[in-house]
Amino acid sequence: MKKTLVSALTTALVVGAASTTFAAANPFSDVPTDHWAYDAVAQLAADGVIEGYGDTTFQGDKNITRYEMAQMVAKAMAKKDVSAADKAMIDKLAAEFSDELNNLGVRVANLEKNADKVKWNGELRYTYHNDQQEKSNADKRTNTLKFRLDPTAEVNDNWAVHARIDANMNVAEDEDDANAKLIRAYAEGKYDNLDLRFGKMGLFSDESDGLLVDDEFSGARVQFGNVLKTTLEAGRWNNVPDSEHSAADYQGIMFTGEQGKVSGGVAYRHFNADGFTTSEKFAGYSKNNKEDNANIWSAGLGYRFDSNWKLSGAYAQNTEADAFDKSGNVQIDYKGAENENAGTWGAYAAYRHIGQNVSFAPTYDTFGNISNKKGWEIGTEYVPFKNVHAYLYYFDGEKLEGQNNDTHSLFGRVSFFF
Template structure:
C-alpha cells in the first residue's frame, strides 16, 4: 500500500525547484533508489515524516490511518496542484474519508477542495402515530391529528449539491420532497408541488476563516446547540458569524418559510385557526414573518469540538403589510429570547434550553390579548452517540418539555413531535438511535406523561414515531 500511496502523492505535488536541493532525511533511502526523489520531495513538504525521524522503512506496510495522514497533508498543498492533480488528491480523500473523519481532518480540508462539486443527500421513511386530538370537539376522528393505518407512513428525499468555488467561497443548492404518505386514498393534489428548493446559499469565509458571511436560503433555522423548539424549516436570510474555539457571535436578518410556500396559517388556541370578519384565515402563523436575530455562544471543556457550550439568543419579529381585523403587523409574537447550556460528560450529554415569547399587546388575536407572556423549559439527557459512519454505534435519550400556552410560535419545529401538540403541554419523551449499517440508521421515539397545562381541554394522546434514515 505504501508504494502506491507515496507514488500517487508524489505525482500530485508541484514542488519542483523548491526542493531540488533538499537533503535526504532518511538513512535507509539511498540516492540511487527509484523512490529517492519522491521521498525527499514529500519529506521536504512535510507530507511524510518517517519512523523516529530517521528511517523511511519502505518495505513496511502502512495502516489506512497513516495513509490518511499523508493524504491530509497533501490536501494542504492543493494550491500548488493542477486540475488533474487536484482530482487525484480528491480521489484519495474520498477513499480515506472515514479515516480522515475519525482523525478530525474532515473538516475544512475535505470540505474546501477547490474545484470540487459533491452531491450528498438523505432519504427517510417514517411511521408516526397518535390517536385523535380529543380537545377538538365536533370534528370527525380522521379530520384531526391522529394517524391510522397507511397514513401513518410517509417518506422524504433530499439532495444537496456542494460546490467549492475557491478557498473562501462555497455554494450550496438543495431540493427536498415534501413528506408524502403511502395512504391508498392520497389525493392527486397531494402530489403537486411536492419538490421545492430548501437550500440555495453562498458562504464566504474571511479573516483567517474566523468570519463567515452566508446569504440565501437554509433548510433549517436553529440557533446554536439549542433544542430547536420553535422552528426548523426553510428560512431566507443574510447572516454574519464570527467563531473561534472559545467563542461565537451571530447576527442576521431573514424571513420564515414553511416548505418554501406562503400558504401556511398557524394554529391558534387549542389548534383552532382564527377567522377574520369575512371568514378568512388570518395570517397568524409564522410563515412570512421577518426577524432580526443575534446570538452569543461560549465553548469550554476542550473548546468548540468538545460539545460543551452556553449561549443566549434573541429574535425581533415583524410582519409588515399584513392586517388582522384592521391591525397592522398581525403576528402575535413581538420578540423571543432564549438561553441554552450543553455539557459533554464523556458518553453522557446534557442539554437545557429556555425560551420566552413576549406577546404584542396591540395585536387583537386570541393569544396576544393575554396579559402574560409565555415560556418553555426543555431538558434532554443522552447517552452514547450514533454515527452514520460507524456501524453498530448507538445512543439513547430522555427529554422533558414544559411549554406554556403561546410559547410555540412556529411550524415544523426540529422536534420529532407533531407540531399541533407542541404548545400548552407538559410531556416526557424517550428515544434511541442505532446505526445498523454504514450510512443507515434506525430511530425510535415515544412520548409519555403528556398533560395539557392550561384550560380544561383533555390531555393529548401520546405520540409514537419510528424511522429509517439513509445518507449518501
C-alpha cells in the first residue's frame, strides 16, 4: 500500500521522530478525517504516543512499502507505558499489517484475543467464462456466482485453525441450491521460521506461479527457512483424471526464495494412483499392475525491473508421461491492482503452453474447460472501489491434440471482498 495517507500514518508511528506537540483538533494535516485511521492517529498524538514533524505533517509524499510500514508499526508496538485505549488503537493498526509483522518475527496472533478469537473473511464473486473451439457449435459459456467464507480461529500464541467454505450457483439457471462445501480445514502452527500445517489445505505450485496446480490436498506440510524456504508436503490428492479410485498418493519438495529483484524456485512432485482406465490422461500406465505414476520437475524465475514491471517464466515436465508431458509460461506484468487501494490497476501479456499430463490443475482462469492448449493471453485488473476487484482476460491459441483446433477463451470476474 503506497497511498499518501498510509505512508503518513505509519511514518507517524516512528517513536521519537520529534518532540513538537500539536493542537488536538487536526494535528496532522495530511491525514484525511474520513479515513478510519484518523481518529486513532489524532488520539495517539493527543496522548503523546506519536509525534510528527515541525510542519504539522508526516511528510506523507514519500512512498513506502508494506514491509517498511510493518517495521514502523513494530516500533510503536514496542513503546511502553501506554494506556489501555492507546494500546487497543496500536493493536488495530498492527492488525492491518499482521502478515508483514509475522515475517519480521513480531507475533500478532493475540491482537484481537479479547475481542474475538474467530476472524471471518470472505468473498462474493460473479464469473463469466466463454470457451470457444473452432468447428464446434457447443455453447461453452458459463455464468456462476460463488460465496466464500474464510474463517480463522486462534488456538494459542502459536496455533490457529483455518477453513474455507464455498457455495456455488449457476446464475443462468437461477439456481436456489448453492451446494455449500467445506473446501479447506487445517491447523497451522508458527514457530519463528517454521510453519506446520495438518489437514486439508491449499496445494499451489509457488515456484512456478501456479503453472502446475492450484487446488487442495489432504495431509501435512512443513515449511522452514528465511530467505530460502524449503517446503515438504505429503498426503492425498483427489482430482486425478480418469482414475477408478478417488485419490492419489502425493509427495513434494520445493525450494523458493527472493533476493532483491530476483525471485524463483525449483520443485519435485510425485503422484501415484491405482486403477487408471486410460494411459493418456495422467502418466505412464502399466497393464500388469494398473498403477500410474507422475514424476514432475519444475522451475520458475522472476525479475522485477522496478515498481511497475516484472518478467517471469516457468517450465515443468512429467518424466513418466508419454504425451503432453511439458508445460511452460512466460509473462510480463505491468503495475498491479490492490484491493485496499481504489483506482489501482494492472495488466499483463503471456504465452502459455499447458500439457494436461503435467499441469493437472493450473491456476490460469482461461484454461478452466480446456487445459491442453497453447497460445497468447492478455489481461487487465482494476479496483474501482476499495475491496471491489474486476478482472478481464482473453486467450487465443490452439489445442495440443488434433488439427485445426483453434480455441479462444474470454474470462471476466467481479469480486467483492470482506
